[in-house]
Amino acid sequence: MLVKNSIPSGSDAKIISESLWRIRLNLLQQAWKNNWQIFTEKKIGLVGLWIIGFFILLAISHPILMAYWSSQELPPEAMMGHNKSLADVYDPIRGLDLRPGKDMMPLSHPAAPSWRHPFGTDPMGRDVLSQIMYSARIEFLFGVFSALLSVFLATLVGAVSAYFGGKIDAFFMRLADLVLTLPFLPFLIFLSSLLTLDLFKLGLVLGLLGGFGGRTIVLKSQALSIKVRPYIEAAKIAGGSHWHIIFRHIIPNILPLSFFYLMLGVTSAVMSEATLSFLGLLQAPISWGLIMNFARSFGYSFYEAWWLYLIPGVTITLFCGSFYLVGRGLDTLVNPKLRKR
């Protein structure tokens, strides 16, 4: 820790002139630096981060590629009346490759991976690589939204019910028990029969279920262990209101655990989404699970069109795995007992 010993004790003014947000920023930076060190000690977290980084690149590069493709006009003989530019060929939703192949015959879809379509095409003639890239962005938005919502709720509810206890606590804990005993997939299937589930609604439902479910209980028990620390009493003596204590003392101290659950939340949200998509219960333009769903509903088995199962399957596994790995890397941070020092 750097001590500002270069400043003589008389010149208070210099330190005071530091504005509040700068102090906060410094504090945050310090905390980040320390945590980063502990995080990087375990390699699995870093591996997870690298994979996430790769997916971010994938998601960002898709719109750039689309812009490039739409500037590439095809010669008239390659158009076959429909395709005007490469964008029409590679569009993840409306695309269709009608260009003749080497043998001057149009490609038959689904086409196996080739130079023109590295991940092949789906039964409707759309490029799978383009679909995977396009979906990456959707999965990110969906996973992070749902996980953020659930962790935000779980943290707040956990802290509040730990702090107040009594009836509030009893209510939220019984609610958590109820959510925990809910058969997850059958419930979602039931829900999809009641209303058309789109990604936003599914994110909302998963966020709510996660936020009032098991995570609340874990975060509450963590908050309980904070609640009995003497500094909470000290804050009460200083005259701090209930909300002051919850937001300034309890929540900041359970936040590392919340962050851990944020990572796991992304994993579980994307997994549920993939399952529902595969079962065809989700209204979405395209998603990794839907690629497999199309293959299945058009009657292609793994042996006939392996790329339509293998590639999205591996993608989902990698994506979910990466967040899980980051979560595991955070484990050391969250759980002081695992720390070497």
Add this chain to the structure above:
Amino acid sequence: MSEVILEVKDLKKWFPVRRRISQLFKGEKSWVRAVDGVSFSIKKGEIFGLIGESGCGKTTTGKLLMKLLESTAGQIIFQGEDVTNLTPEGISRYKREIQMIFQDPYASMNPRFKIRDVLLEPLIIHKLGAGLEERISMATEVLEEVKMTPPIEFLDRYPHMLSGGQRQRVATARTLILSPTFIVADEPVSMIDLSTRAEVLQMMKEVQQDLNLTYLYITHDLSTARYFTDRIAVMYLGKIVEMGSADQIVDNTLHPYSRALIAAVCEPVTGKVNLIKEVPIKGEIPSAANIPAGCRFHPRCIFAKPECWELEEPGLEEAEPGHLVACRRYQEIV
């Protein structure tokens, strides 16, 4: 020196305990009588010691005064005002006047707070000081008061970067920042290295004289209390058994329990360093859920006679001016 700042009248804190099924049917309730009718008054500018072994209710008494717990019965009168039942504004005002120093200074600070945040928190809560600059200068002032110099060096440190003694100084500084008149110090030096204890107590005494504060010093350690306090109350199982000036308690001990406490303080006798003194007490402190009938000390008292448990509990009576004792037989056993 004569004005009474805090008066406690028959203060009680009973915690309900889970009942057995048979009790449930009979409608009985069991209680842990942590504080069982405590009365004392503290004069302005005084250091009042509350002494007893762990589990005797001394910390609970402190928490009742801090309004961290609600009392079951009795009154707390602070500067002539009954503060037992206060409106929210009244409590906010009261909490600026009365502050507490904790046993474990490290645990009493949020590990994510810098010293700066620890000191500014009460100011922010009570909306004192205009802007950050004034608040920081108030913080440096109190740090100087507790001899943390130069204060600037400490503002940006985290509690774990300080030594035990420094932490307790910061904890003291935090209580001073609201300029209170009364401070409850709950075992402020028991977690600190022996070598720095005297120094911290000295600092606390200087602060007290400087700012004309009143202390309630809660401890199990008679040796520090003897030098630090003006008056002492000895507590046993939720009741005060002896009360008087520090000199009266130490030099003219009357209650058998106080005698045991004093005997427990090891003061090596010259030439007999290896001698282990026999402490005149039997057994362990009983549970406050099951307080013995009659004199509550009788199962452990080596002077106990049938009258002690057959007759009702002895109250505090004046043995000499300002020296109260709750023992039937104190005159016989001198």
